[in-house]
Amino acid sequence: xxxxxxxxxxxxxDKSGTEKTQWEIIGKMFVKDxxxxxxxxxxxxxxxxxxxxxxxxxxxxxQTSAQQPAPAQQKTDDELPF
Numbered sequence: 001x002x003x004x005x006x007x008x009x010x011x012x013x014d015k016s017g018t019e020k021t022q023w024e025i026i027g028k029m030f031v032k033d034x035x036x037x038x039x040x041x042x043x044x045x046x047x048x049x050x051x052x053x054x055x056x057x058x059x060x061x062x063q064t065s066a067q068q069p070a071p072a073q074q075k076t077d078d079e080l081p082f
Contacts, residue, residue, distance in 0.1 A: 002031040005055045008045050029054050 006027040013019050027041040 001033060003057055004029040004031070005057055006039060006041065006052050007055055008048060008052050010045075023053070023055070026052065 005025045006029055007023040008026050009021040009023055011019055012022055024045065026043050026045065027039060029037060029039045031037050
């Protein structure tokens with residue numbers, strides 16, 4: 001089974017004045033071996049417009065999620081693979 005993060009982006013401006021996106025994990029997407037997909041939403045952000053992105057989990061997150069549910073985490077543009 002493949003597990004992916006469902007994330008919502010929040011725009012902010014860093015110290016140098018560059019606009020960036022901070023990503024908050026709001027749930028998980030599970031792709032089962034038979035191709036079926038299911039999602040679990042753990043939190044709903046205030047003023048959420050319903051749009052979300054799906055990202056691959058990092059290797060350290062995969063190990064953590066196998067042991068116990070991970071708390072909501074936030075990611076910045078610098079941490080994303082694209």
